[in-house]
Amino acid sequence: MDIPLSWYLTLAAGLFSIGLFGCLTRRNAIGILMGVELMLNAVNINLVAFGRYITPEAVAGQVFAVFVITLAAAEAAVGLALIISIYRTYDSIDMEDINLLKW
Amino acid sequence: MITQIAFIGIALLTLAGAIGVVLARSVFVSALFLILSFVGVSGIYVLLEAPFLAGVQLLVYVGAVAVLIIFAVMLTRDMMSEETPFLNRQWGCGGVMAAVLFVLLLLIGFIADWPVSSAKPPEDTISALGEALMGKYVLPFEVASVFLLVALIGAIVVARER
Amino acid sequence: MQFLDNLFLNISQVIRNLVGGFLPDWGVEVVMMTVAAAVLVVIAVVTMMFLTWMERKVVGRIQDRLGPNRVGPFGLMQPIADMVKMFIKEDITPREANRWVYNLGPIVVVPPAILALAVIPFGRGLSGADLSIGWLYLAAVASTSVIGIFMAGWGSRNKYALLGAMRAAAQIVSYEIPQVLSVVGVILIAGSLSMQRIVEAQNVWFVFLQPVAFIIFLIASVAEIERSPFDLPEAESEIIAGYHTEYSGLKFGMFFLAEYISTFAVSAIGATMFLGGWRGPVLPGWIWFLAKTYLLVFVVLWLRGTLPRIRVDQLMNFAWKVLVPLALANLLVAGLIAAIINPAETPGFWTFIGFLLGNLLLIAAVVMVGVLRAPEMEASEAAVVGAKGALAGQ
Numbered sequence: 001m002d003i004p005l006s007w008y009l010t011l012a013a014g015l016f017s018i019g020l021f022g023c024l025t026r027r028n029a030i031g032i033l034m035g036v037e038l039m040l041n042a043v044n045i046n047l048v049a050f051g052r053y054i055t056p057e058a059v060a061g062q063v064f065a066v067f068v069i070t071l072a073a074a075e076a077a078v079g080l081a082l083i084i085s086i087y088r089t090y091d092s093i094d095m096e097d098i099n100l101l102k103w
Numbered sequence: 104m105i106t107q108i109a110f111i112g113i114a115l116l117t118l119a120g121a122i123g124v125v126l127a128r129s130v131f132v133s134a135l136f137l138i139l140s141f142v143g144v145s146g147i148y149v150l151l152e153a154p155f156l157a158g159v160q161l162l163v164y165v166g167a168v169a170v171l172i173i174f175a176v177m178l179t180r181d182m183m184s185e186e187t188p189f190l191n192r193q194w195g196c197g198g199v200m201a202a203v204l205f206v207l208l209l210l211i212g213f214i215a216d217w218p219v220s221s222a223k224p225p226e227d228t229i230s231a232l233g234e235a236l237m238g239k240y241v242l243p244f245e246v247a248s249v250f251l252l253v254a255l256i257g258a259i260v261v262a263r264e265r
Numbered sequence: 266m267q268f269l270d271n272l273f274l275n276i277s278q279v280i281r282n283l284v285g286g287f288l289p290d291w292g293v294e295v296v297m298m299t300v301a302a303a304v305l306v307v308i309a310v311v312t313m314m315f316l317t318w319m320e321r322k323v324v325g326r327i328q329d330r331l332g333p334n335r336v337g338p339f340g341l342m343q344p345i346a347d348m349v350k351m352f353i354k355e356d357i358t359p360r361e362a363n364r365w366v367y368n369l370g371p372i373v374v375v376p377p378a379i380l381a382l383a384v385i386p387f388g389r390g391l392s393g394a395d396l397s398i399g400w401l402y403l404a405a406v407a408s409t410s411v412i413g414i415f416m417a418g419w420g421s422r423n424k425y426a427l428l429g430a431m432r433a434a435a436q437i438v439s440y441e442i443p444q445v446l447s448v449v450g451v452i453l454i455a456g457s458l459s460m461q462r463i464v465e466a467q468n469v470w471f472v473f474l475q476p477v478a479f480i481i482f483l484i485a486s487v488a489e490i491e492r493s494p495f496d497l498p499e500a501e502s503e504i505i506a507g508y509h510t511e512y513s514g515l516k517f518g519m520f521f522l523a524e525y526i527s528t529f530a531v532s533a534i535g536a537t538m539f540l541g542g543w544r545g546p547v548l549p550g551w552i553w554f555l556a557k558t559y560l561l562v563f564v565v566l567w568l569r570g571t572l573p574r575i576r577v578d579q580l581m582n583f584a585w586k587v588l589v590p591l592a593l594a595n596l597l598v599a600g601l602i603a604a605i606i607n608p609a610e611t612p613g614f615w616t617f618i619g620f621l622l623g624n625l626l627l628i629a630a631v632v633m634v635g636v637l638r639a640p641e642m643e644a645s646e647a648a649v650v651g652a653k654g655a656l657a658g659q
Contacts, residue, residue: 003110003150005219009212011114011147015121015140017205022125024197025190030175034124034137037168041144044156052151054217056224059235062153066236069156069163070247074254076168080175081262087179088264096191105291131419132366138412158401166408166441170434173415177431229397229458 008049016042029083029093033076040072110150117143128189130176138169155229273391273551277301301393305382313525314344320566327570354514359421362511366420371512371519374413378526380406385533386461388543388551399460400452403534404445407489410527411437414498417520418508429507432577433498437489439581443588444485447478450599451538454620464542472539474620477595477627479539481588483564486531488584490524493569497577532561591631598623 019038026032044065051061087093120143123136141164148157225231236244268275277297284296318333318341325332333340358367381403383393396402411434418430452458454474455466463471472479488495499507509520536542536557543550575583602623606616 002104002106005217006212007110007114008147008151010209011117013205013208013212014118015144016208017201018118018121018125020204021197021201024200025194026125027189027191028130030130030172030179031124031133031189034133034172037137037164037172038121038124038140041141041164045144045147048148048151048153048156050217052153052224053219056220056222059225059228059231062156062228062232063235063240065153065156066159066232067243067247069159070251073163073168074251076171077258078254078261080171081258083175084178084262093179129363132363135366135412135416142409154396154398155401158398158405161405162401162408165412166405167438170411170415170438173419174431174434177419177427227397 005049005053008045012042012045012049014042015039015045027094027096029086029095029098030080032095033079033083036079037072037076040068040075044068106150110147113143113146113150116140117147131173134169134172134176137172138165141165141169152224153228155232271389272549273388302383305393306379309379309382309526309529310522312529313522314348316525316529316562317344317347317521319562320569323563323566324570327567348518351514351518354517356514356516357511359423359511361422363420363422366416367511368420368516370413370417370420371516372413373416374410374523375519375526377406377410377413378523378530381530381534382526384460385530386464386537386542387554388549390461391543391551392461395459395461397457397459399458399463400448400538401458404441408437408441410523413523414508417512421508421511423511425504425506426508426510428504429498429510432504433491433508436491436495436498436580436584439584440485440488440495440588443481443584443592444489446589446592446596447475447481447485448538450475450478450596453596453599453603454616460537460542464537464544467541467544469617470539470541474617475539475595475599475624477591477624477631478599479535481592481595482535482539483561485584485588486535487565487568488580490527490531492524492528492565494572494574495580496574497580500574528562528565529558532565533558535561591627594627594630595624598627 016039019035019042022035022038023032024035026035047061047064047068049061051059051064055061083093086098090098092098117140120136120138120140124133124140127133127136141160144164145157145160148154148160277300280300281293281297285293288296321343322332322340333343336342336346358364384396384399384402386392386395414430414433414437418426418428418433421427451463451471454471455463457463457466491498497503499509504510509517512520533554536554540557540561541553542557543554545553599620602619606619
């Protein structure tokens with residue numbers, strides 16, 4: 001317990017912001033997906049850290065993290081399937097080219 | 104003291120990996136940095152006395168999600184040439200947004216008065232976790248398994264060649 | 266015998282006392298961990314050298330040859346000669362390769378193999394670290410081995426290397442599932458993920474309680490470590506040497522090292538999970554452990570010397586349509602029986618009968634499915650099922 005809680009929050013905040021940046025600015029669809037994965041990991045760190053520091057006797061934080069990991073795995077599978085499907089249709093995974101619904 | 108040094112080392116590794124993910128030109132190298140970041144997060148779970156999650160993190164993220172991403176990179180390769188910029192035109196705007204969010208999150212993290220408890224975590228975390236998943240949280244647990252099945256079938260249907 | 270049994274524990278105690286004389290408690294811990302890690306690495310390298318010799322000897326005998334016999338007695342010094350050869354080979358980096366990824370690949374491949382040794386109990390109380398998440402740790406570490414292979418395959422900028430890496434990744438990811446699932450039945454009976462606790466729970470070897478699981482584990486493990494008949498990622502006749510086509514000298518040696526340590530590691534895990542680990546009468550525990558492990562290593566080499574390589578389509582079908590359903594069925598049966606007779610409370614004999622009956626029913630069901638479906642299948646597919654049925658029926 002010699003690590004203060006705020007350290008974990010800082011790490012998670014940094015990871016989340018970097019993930020958000022990647023998500024907003026990468027042109028490659030797979031890069032965007034990786035940004036989402038980073039953000040989910042940041043959320044998980046927060047969940048487990050809060051669970052460990054605020055309610056250590058319950059395991060609720062870890063249980064939630066397990067669910068988030070499950071979700072992230074499913075999200076990656078479906079997201080990548082969509083990307084491959086888009087690649088087949090448009091012959092590109094550059095998000096600048098995929099603008100059918102933009103205007 | 105040792106745990107603090109370990110935390111700083113692992114945290115820097117994680118963040119460096121994350122920055123690499125965002126700034127690497129090649130998507131494959133991005134994916135490798137992503138793996139570095141995942142391994143770092145696994146180390147953070149060890150420090151947080153959640154060994155089960157550390158194992159699951161490696162197994163699911165490094166062993167499955169990262170492999171899936173690399174497969175997708177290889178199946179869609181040569182799509183982004185070396186000349187085109189790998190970030191879109193809003194990268195300045197996005198950077199400012201991310202920085203503002205980071206500062207906000209930090210402020211909340213440091214200003215708020217978290218009710219930190221000094222109670223001990225359960226001796227056997229793994230069986231406590233198992234009992235929680237099969238007892239109190241059994242409904243979300245079952246829903247999650249159905250959800251995984253749906254995602255599995257959905258992914259196959261979407262990605263199948265017609 | 267008592268002395269021999271505790272030989273290594275006594276040595277560790279002596280070192281601990283020696284270091285404890287002039288270092289604080291945390292310093293002693295650090296030194297002890299470093300020593301343990303160093304010992305494991307040395308074991309890994311020595312094992313690799315011995316295994317290369319053993320493989321060449323055993324396969325040589327199977328093929329009616331002598332095997333290495335020039336360097337030293339029985340050719341025992343052959344691995345050292347090979348190593349010297351490897352050291353003085355030219356180190357080549359292809360011009361088109363991505364330097365960083367290409368050079369890091371062989372470095373990333375080795376740690377997962379060595380890390381697996383950390384939790385294996387070599388004897389009573391004799392393991393690098395007895396983690397509470399034992400089996401999960403092993404599965405997690407094993408799953409990271411794909412990354413180095415991907416790096417090697419992609420970094421080489423060679424189509425054969427890329428093909429090999431993608432084959433290897435698909436194979437490892439697919440066979441990991443039945444491998445992990447087959448051991449869950451064992452964990453269910455032992456009531457713990459910790460390797461030492463699993464060994465202590467084996468008053469009856471788990472291979473007798475979970476024979477189907479043992480066979481699934483053996484097949485999936487051989488596929489995991491890409492050894493023949495599952496050596497498609499390195500199939501010489503199709504894709505040269507797969508992901509390590511472009512590597513030479515010491516870098517190639519690293520892939521070699523990882524492969525042989527993995528062979529030893531999965532054999533050790535199999536011996537620990539199913540054959541009672543270090544438990545056995547009269548002889549010291551670590552000798553029992555090594556004997557059982559090398560028995561499984563011999564089986565793996567024997568497979569290589571006997572079976573032809575299978576095809577890519579057979580590979581995936583076999584994993585997803587045969588092994589995974591079988592592992593799930595085995596888990597279901599194990600769970601049902603464990604719910605009916607609590608293995609922690611009922612005496613060993615009834616547990617034994619219960620699980621054996623369950624497994625026999627499972628084998629009967631599998632054979633029936635195989636027989637019913639056999640006419641519809643291609644000859645090759647039927648051969649796979651038939652071979653599996655024969656294995657299961659023994």
